[in-house]
Amino acid sequence: MIEFPPGLLLILAALPVTVLRGPLRAIWMLALPVVAFAIIYTLPDGSHYALTAFGQQLELLRVDSLSKVFGYVFVIALFLGVIYSLHVGPSTEHVAGMVYAGAAIGAVFAGDLISLFVYWELTAIASVFLILARGTEAALGAAMRYLIIQVGSGVLLLAGLIVRWHETGSIEFGLIGLDGAGGVLILLAFGIKAAFPLLHNWLQDAYPNATPTGTVMLSAFTTKLAIYALARGYAGTEELIWIGAVMTAFPIFFAVVENDLRRVLAYSLNNQLGFMVVGVGIGTELALNGAAAHAFTHIIYKALLFMSMGAVLHRVGTVLGTELGGLYKSMPFTTGACIVGAASISAFPLFSGFISKSMILSAAAHEHHYIVWGVLLFASAGVFHHSGIKIPFFAFFAHDSGKRVKEAPRNMLVAMGIASVLCIGIGVWPSALYAILPFDVNYVPYTDSHVLSQVQLLFFSALAFTVLMRTGLYPPELRSTNLDTDWFYRRLGKRALAGTAAFVSSVYGGFYGLSVRRSKRFVEGLYRHHGPQGIIARTWPTGSMVLWVAILLVTYLFLYFLDIF
Amino acid sequence: MSEEPRIVDPNAPGEKGWLERKENVTRIAWALYAVCAVLVLLDFVIHRHAEMGADGFYGFYAIYGFVGSVGLVLVAKHVLRPLVMRSEDYYDD
Secondary structure, three states, X not given: OOOOOHHHHHXXXXXXXHOOOHHHHHHHHHHHHHHHHHHHHHOOOEEEEEEEEOOEEEEEEEEOHHHHHHHHHHHHHHHHHHHHOOOOOOHHHHHHHHHHHHHHHHHHOOOEHHHHHHHHHHHHHHHHHHHHOOOOHHHHHHHHHHHHHHHHHHHHHHHHXXXXXXXXXXXXXXXXXXXXXXXXXXXXXXXHHOOOOOOOHHHHHHHHHOOHHHHHHXXXXXXXXXXXXXXXXXXXXXXXHHHHHHHHHHHHHHHHHOOEHHHHHHHHHHHHHHXXXXXXXXXXXXXXXXXXXXXXXXXHHHHHHHHHHHHHHHHHOOOEHHHOOOHHHOOHHHHHHHHHHHHHHOOOOOOHHHHHHHHHHHHHHHOOOHHHHHHHHHHHHHHHHHHHHHHHHHHHOOOOOOEEOOOOOHHHHHHHHHHHHHHHHHHHOOHHHHHOOOOOOOOOOOOHHHHHHHHHHHHXXXXXXXXXXXXXXXXXXXXXXXXXXXXXXXXXXXXXXXXHHHHHHHHHHHHHHHHHHHHHHHHHHHHHXXXXXXXXXXXXXHHHHHHHHHHHHHHHHHHHHHHHO | OOOOOEEXXXXXXXXXXXXXXXXXXXXXXXXXXXXHHHHHHHOOOOOOOOOOOHHHOOOHXXXXXHHHXXXXXXXXXXXXXXXXXXXXXXXXX
């Protein structure tokens, strides 16, 4: 197979998509991920395509097991995304999706920080079209906020890499750590894309506003590219353990009260990233394997969940919990796919989440991070609560909304079918995934003790839901906006800006008014004295002129005589 | 959006599914209670490899799952919702 950077290949191959139409476009788009997968599979480890620029080595294709795991799953996500969006007519989304996936794949094979930066920004620019394509005013606003924050992350990365270049003389993308100012800036850049607490809200703002197909693509790449970058640059950085633990816990509270089911999924995406960040922070072989494995399984089941909600949005026109219910009658296959995704994210034994998330929990326990372990266990119960139960329950069951629609389009069903098979397949036969992880795996997920613990945790979480529903204590879905950190820039920032503008304009107005009055008075004065009617400018008759000359002469004479005498 | 959904009366004859009958929901609930009871009893049969002490207690995961979930929902409902919930058109000005 050719040793060509697979990301660059996909980006270049997106060009013909702009002109291809119909079945030809479909074949072209479906073939690309297959070719990219084959390239990645045959790539030997090591650095290929090294260029020298700015006196530094640019490594366009650095291959090792860590980059390969992410490369594989990104290609799988692209393949699923392409199938899922085959029915979409205009090319914008197809081109944007292909470039976006290509940039993400390019980034995981980038061996230096400058190449990483270029791909990093390209993911931001390409993906924003998946939000803009929705065409609503809310989507436009969300897209602009998303773009500013994503490009901002790239600017921080650029600043960080320049500082680091100055500090160490190297732009190699290896272990970075927090020793220098450059490392801190780069962590901040990664942290924005990984949706760290307080830097997270672009995710819940933008993803639910994208198109049904766009959100599926968005859910796969940006945040997991950041997880890859963290695993590469900050493995074993202890701060990440605590950041990750907070990330697993706080979004689930928001997920419980959120009505837009795709936003609920965005919050649970954030929570799942927390598990991976904890794994990176612990930094042992088991933990890093866990983080990579969890990224792999998560991309597929999260895409599956977003696909099922996208199908609902496509058919019903809304994914608000208050408007849905009883859809299992009209969309039985979508319901089934959603339940498989829900079981996988909840880490039920025999589903993919179980064999990856448990590695991270075990790693936390092995390293005696008891509090973090407790938080992760709580978050595991919580994620089952809102993603495992709430999403399928309110969309497909609960109170029948009386809405009857057609089942999802066939291409959507095929994509959901493949994703479902992958979720169950990985859960039942984890050895294939374990074989491609960065380190050798001697972890056994299926012990009777472990299976029992997990099943108990999940069933008693389900019991809690049942009891709360039947006693009427469960909070009803309500049509609402829930504030998050976006309030600071969408309301407080806007108010502050409006207030500043009002102040500046009143000060300006005051000065302007005063100076205008002053100048007006001055000009009026001038006009009065020197204007056409002014005393100075008046034309006087010759007679009065002679009279005045006579008076002057007489005065002069008079003064002269006074002087003489 | 392909087309508008057809709206039917969910209570009309033929529209009510097996899952929407009250007695069946009760049956499912009781089945869940039974499974939960069996799972707790299994703790006495299956030896657990406790990693850190607390998780070796009988019923640890069951209690943790139940209390954690109830706590999550009640805190979200009574603490978070009053703090963050605004009208749907809050940002539309």
